[in-house]
Amino acid sequence: MAIDGIDWEDRWSPYDEETYRFALEVAHPEDIVVDIGAGDLRLAVRMAPRVRRVYAIERNRAVVQRATALHVYPDNVVVFCADALTWPLPQGITLAVLLMRHCTRDHFATHVRRLKDVGCRRLVTNARWKMGVELIDLQCRRRYDPYLAGWYACHCGSVGFNAPDLDQITTETLNHVVDVVVCPKCTV
Numbered sequence: 001m002a003i004d005g006i007d008w009e010d011r012w013s014p015y016d017e018e019t020y021r022f023a024l025e026v027a028h029p030e031d032i033v034v035d036i037g038a039g040d041l042r043l044a045v046r047m048a049p050r051v052r053r054v055y056a057i058e059r060n061r062a063v064v065q066r067a068t069a070l071h072v073y074p075d076n077v078v079v080f081c082a083d084a085l086t087w088p089l090p091q092g093i094t095l096a097v098l099l100m101r102h103c104t105r106d107h108f109a110t111h112v113r114r115l116k117d118v119g120c121r122r123l124v125t126n127a128r129w130k131m132g133v134e135l136i137d138l139q140c141r142r143r144y145d146p147y148l149a150g151w152y153a154c155h156c157g158s159v160g161f162n163a164p165d166l167d168q169i170t171t172e173t174l175n176h177v178v179d180v181v182v183c184p185k186c187t188v
């Protein structure tokens with residue numbers, strides 16, 4: 001995403017420990033993980049002992065070279081210097097990690113579509129809300145409902161709030177997010 005001439009999506013910077021801990025805690029021993037935009041591999045290296053395999057995809061060659069020179073990374077981490085928007089995802093991936101707050105909505109939708117195409121079931125990301133981190137069930141088929149009051153977050157990357165009837169707005173609707181597919185802003 002270019003803002004003031006800077007492509008922030010292309011910039012490497014690490015996230016906070018809470019974000020990484022969330023990603024580590026949702027991983028299961030049988031998971032095959034793809035870390036999209038893996039940066040300096042700091043999460044991939046920590047994830048490796050908890051799962052079967054980690055595919056770490058990072059397109060910034062300088063970051064990858066620095067990271068691979070620094071870490072002796074475990075055998076079950078496979079590093080690719082490639083563009084994850086086009087790199088052929090292997091079948092069998094069960095968990096994806098997309099920690100990339102500046103990911104555009106179009107790119108988010110593309111990552112989600114490609115992950116679904118290879119049967120990936122879960123996605124850990126901070127790219128949809130741009131804050132915090134969430135776990136998305138990629139098998140969710142719930143369709144957007146314009147008459148349902150409250151927050152929604154769509155697999156295309158859009159988020160929003162519906163208030164068809166102000167009487168329906170309660171503390172519960174304010175604190176709850178419904179995960180949906182096929183919203184009005186949808187591209188997937």
Ligand SMILES: C[S@@+](CC[C@H](N)C(=O)[O-])C[C@H]1O[C@@H](n2cnc3c(N)ncnc32)[C@H](O)[C@@H]1O
Pocket residue numbers: 009010011012013014015036037038039040042043057058059060063082083084085098099100101
């Ligand atoms: C904000 S950094 C976060 C790095 C890592 N996820 C972390 O939490 O430490 C985002 C990274 O995603 C990489 N990136 C962005 N788009 C990418 C793409 N399409 N394919 C591979 N890497 C990408 C950038 O080069 C950058 O290193």
